[in-house]
Amino acid sequence: EAQVTQNPRYLITVTGKKLTVTCSQNMNHEYMSWYRQDPGLGLRQIYYSMNVEVTDKGDVPEGYKVSRKEKRNFPLILESPSPNQTSLYFCASSLDLSYNEQFFGPGTRLTVL
Amino acid sequence: AQRVTQPEKLLSVFKGAPVELKCNYSYSGSPELFWYVQYSRQRLQLLLRHISRESIKGFTADLNKGETSFHLKKPFAQEEDSAMYYCALMGPGGYQKVTFGIGTKLQVIP
Numbered sequence: 195e196a197q198v199t200q201n202p203r204y205l206i207t208v209t210g211k212k213l214t215v216t217c218s219q220n221m222n223h224e225y226m227s228w229y230r231q232d233p234g235l236g237l238r239q240i241y242y243s244m245n246v247e248v249t250d251k252g253d254v255p256e257g258y259k260v261s262r263k264e265k266r267n268f269p270l271i272l273e274s275p276s277p278n279q280t281s282l283y284f285c286a287s288s289l290d291l292s293y294n295e296q297f298f299g300p301g302t303r304l305t306v307l
Numbered sequence: 308a309q310r311v312t313q314p315e316k317l318l319s320v321f322k323g324a325p326v327e328l329k330c331n332y333s334y335s336g337s338p339e340l341f342w343y344v345q346y347s348r349q350r351l352q353l354l355l356r357h358i359s360r361e362s363i364k365g366f367t368a369d370l371n372k373g374e375t376s377f378h379l380k381k382p383f384a385q386e387e388d389s390a391m392y393y394c395a396l397m398g399p400g401g402y403q404k405v406t407f408g409i410g411t412k413l414q415v416i417p
Contacts, residue, residue, distance in 0.1 A: 239407075252405070296353065296405075
């Protein structure tokens, strides 16, 4: 089944403890992206990747890192999480955006205490 | 900077009434625009994109470059249309930053 998967789905952590949220797609998509969703702010793009080893900043990249070593995986890294990074995170992928839709993952709810 | 504005956080309409979800954008150039929908307990999914000029589930959206708008319309609302709707903008080319609006919750009253 064609899909985008994220792990973990729920995570509670403490300030400063490094964490990684994984994202994987099995559709051979070139474009992958991370968003955070916050009440009243909608979805905001954190980082995106056009292909392997090619990444760029979205609207809210501060405090996050990403890597794209393989086409199928696009992990989101929080080196030193802070409470303001408590949010619902979505990964998405697309063959390209002009003619193909973004497929979204199920979301990861992160709480930083 | 690119920006998407959805002025209504909540829109309530009666079943059978027309629906218009507003979206205005700011972008220096020719953007590509999309509407995404999130039904309760489901993943965010594409509803339609301006480049395809399509009608999905009875919804249409026309890009008005003069008014920088991309409003979503449906002539007769149905209960199953109740959901969160997000307007999104991207620069041309297929591999660009994407900016979403804050979303409008559509509530269709039976």
